[in-house]
Amino acid sequence: MKIRPLLLLMMLLAFVLHVALGEVDIAWGGLLGAMFTGGEVNDLHATIVKEVRMPRALTAMASGTLLGWLGLLMQTWFRNPLAGPGVLGITSGGSLGVALAVLLGLALPAWMAAAVGCFVVLLLIGVGARRFVSPVTTLVFGLMISYAVSAIVTVLQSSATAEALQTFVFWGMGTFAKASLSQAMFCVGLQALLGMWMMRRAKWLDMWTLGEDLAQTMGVPKSRLHLEILLLTGLVLGVVTSVCGPLAFLGLATPHVYRFFHPDRGHLDAIQGIGAWGAVLALLADGVVRFTDSLAMHWPLNAVLAILGAPVVLAVLWKRNHDWS
Amino acid sequence: MNLVLNDLEVGHMHPLTAPLTRSFGAGGMHVVLGANGAGKTTLLRTVLGVQSPLKGEVVLKTETNVLRANDISTWGKHVAFVPSMPPKHVGLTVAEVLSLSGPWEEAVSYHPQLEPWLNRRLSTLSDGQAQQVMAARAMLQSKDWLMLDEPTAFLDIRGQRHLWEMLTTHLNRGGSVMLATHDLRGMHRWMHEAPADITALSSIHQLSTQGLSPLAYDASLDALEAALG
Numbered sequence: 001m002k003i004r005p006l007l008l009l010m011m012l013l014a015f016v017l018h019v020a021l022g023e024v025d026i027a028w029g030g031l032l033g034a035m036f037t038g039g040e041v042n043d044l045h046a047t048i049v050k051e052v053r054m055p056r057a058l059t060a061m062a063s064g065t066l067l068g069w070l071g072l073l074m075q076t077w078f079r080n081p082l083a084g085p086g087v088l089g090i091t092s093g094g095s096l097g098v099a100l101a102v103l104l105g106l107a108l109p110a111w112m113a114a115a116v117g118c119f120v121v122l123l124l125i126g127v128g129a130r131r132f133v134s135p136v137t138t139l140v141f142g143l144m145i146s147y148a149v150s151a152i153v154t155v156l157q158s159s160a161t162a163e164a165l166q167t168f169v170f171w172g173m174g175t176f177a178k179a180s181l182s183q184a185m186f187c188v189g190l191q192a193l194l195g196m197w198m199m200r201r202a203k204w205l206d207m208w209t210l211g212e213d214l215a216q217t218m219g220v221p222k223s224r225l226h227l228e229i230l231l232l233t234g235l236v237l238g239v240v241t242s243v244c245g246p247l248a249f250l251g252l253a254t255p256h257v258y259r260f261f262h263p264d265r266g267h268l269d270a271i272q273g274i275g276a277w278g279a280v281l282a283l284l285a286d287g288v289v290r291f292t293d294s295l296a297m298h299w300p301l302n303a304v305l306a307i308l309g310a311p312v313v314l315a316v317l318w319k320r321n322h323d324w325s
Numbered sequence: 326m327n328l329v330l331n332d333l334e335v336g337h338m339h340p341l342t343a344p345l346t347r348s349f350g351a352g353g354m355h356v357v358l359g360a361n362g363a364g365k366t367t368l369l370r371t372v373l374g375v376q377s378p379l380k381g382e383v384v385l386k387t388e389t390n391v392l393r394a395n396d397i398s399t400w401g402k403h404v405a406f407v408p409s410m411p412p413k414h415v416g417l418t419v420a421e422v423l424s425l426s427g428p429w430e431e432a433v434s435y436h437p438q439l440e441p442w443l444n445r446r447l448s449t450l451s452d453g454q455a456q457q458v459m460a461a462r463a464m465l466q467s468k469d470w471l472m473l474d475e476p477t478a479f480l481d482i483r484g485q486r487h488l489w490e491m492l493t494t495h496l497n498r499g500g501s502v503m504l505a506t507h508d509l510r511g512m513h514r515w516m517h518e519a520p521a522d523i524t525a526l527s528s529i530h531q532l533s534t535q536g537l538s539p540l541a542y543d544a545s546l547d548a549l550e551a552a553l554g
Binding site: 079081203206207209210211213214216217218219221259263265266270 | 370373374375397398401404405406408412414415416417421422425426446459466472
């Protein structure tokens with residue numbers, strides 16, 4: 001594996017900028033000085049950094065990385081460049097959970113409802129896993145879950161109060177801003193977990209790209225890999241969706257952005273690159289969100305992600321169309 | 326090691342052929358012919374351990390040792406697979422693909438035609454080139470048996486010839502080959518040009534609902550066509 005210092009530096013820079021810049025001008029000199037000398041601290045500034053900016057930046061970074069990795073994982077597993085973490089129907093499950101909680105007025109915080117929804121779908125997949133003999137079956141299953149969920153959500157919406165409807169719509173827009181520091185740290189922990197798992201399984205994933213039968217004859221235990229992918233995807237997606245809402249675009253787009261710059265790489269390199277690119281894209285998009293906030297325009301995160309991401313993916317596909325034709 | 330089918334029934338739910346009992350000698354080229362749907366691919370997948378037999382078993386045998394397909398990690402060192410279509414959309418380079426199964430230097434030393442492609446992505450090669458890479462990879466994985474499922478189906482004449490030559494190399498190094506094919510002409514020519522000590526260990530079988538029926542390895546092209554038609 002080649003370490004890519006430039007990519008990691010870019011990620012670090014995006015993170016530092018995200019924390020450093022904002023509406024309130026933080027007196028960084030005094031704040032950082034106080035860390036070493038124990039001097040006088042501007043309480044307001046310290047609170048902003050610790051309770052607002054740090055959790056937000058950490059959540060953006062970790063979610064971007066996690067979704068990028070899940071995108072890679074899904075695209076490899078289904079051998080389909082248009083697969084993304086959403087294809088298993090787990091995000092839809094989260095939407096349904098929140099829709100039920102908010103639109104029916106249950107006393108459950110949105111993030112908890114999303115987590116429950118995600119895990120119910122995961123459980124369904126787990127129960128059916130033995131019958132899903134091929135990735136394609138799983139794909140169709142996810143698609144059907146999505147259809148069913150959006151139908152149920154529409155039914156719920158038709159009889160919901162305007163207030164509840166607004167809450168639900170806002171949740172659907174996605175945000176990195178609602179995470180507490182402990183939720184952010186949990187995401188960072190998951191980042192470490194998924195990263196280690198991906199590195200460990202990089203060779204299996206490489207073999208898997210050669211074909212399902214061939215990979216098995218090369219020693220990839222298909223059902224075990226299948227189970228691990230389902231469990232990890234469900235766990236990660238459940239957590240990210242409950243903390244940030246249903247983030248649609250990052251998972252699909254990040255691997256394409258990475259492959260645009262580094263087409264000829266196996267999974268071990270891709271894990272590092274996609275991890276860094278995912279974080280950068282998420283931080284960048286959230287930067288735009290915060291900028292529009294400062295102009296009192298309040299663009300939703302999902303809209304920014306799509307506006308930034310769609311042209312990028314289109315450009316990538318346009319330039320490399322020979323590869324997927 | 327000899328490849329032995331013991332009362333083997335292959336298929337999905339229903340057996341495709343009568344139970345197969347046969348031993349394929351180590352060091353030979355064993356060709357399985359048969360109409361589409363006769364079960365050639367299913368037989369290969371069963372031998373590879375990707376699919377479970379409906380009945381019976383596949384074993385590798387020497388005088389002192391018996392290996393079974395259920396121990397997949399050991400089995401993979403003795404039986405490797407070359408599918409008919411080389412994979413598409415693979416981001417790995419040729420060297421990286423080879424390295425999944427062993428040192429690429431070894432593959433290049435036996436198949437020097439691979440050398441110029443080492444740093445190219447597998448998906449940028451032609452089907453004929455990619456198939457040679459896939460065969461070389463399988464030979465790194467197993468020095469023993471190689472299972473090929475219509476490996477020349479998508480190749481032009483030159484690609485076909487290269488592939489047959491690679492199989493000769495594998496056999497000369499003490500390996501064994503089982504091959505399902507419709508390429509009668511290529512197979513017939515190979516049987517006539519290969520070293521006599523290898524063809525003496527080789528066999529041609531026709532797979533049908535009755536099972537595996539042997540044909541003479543030095544049968545004429547007309548005789549082969551007649552048997553299959």
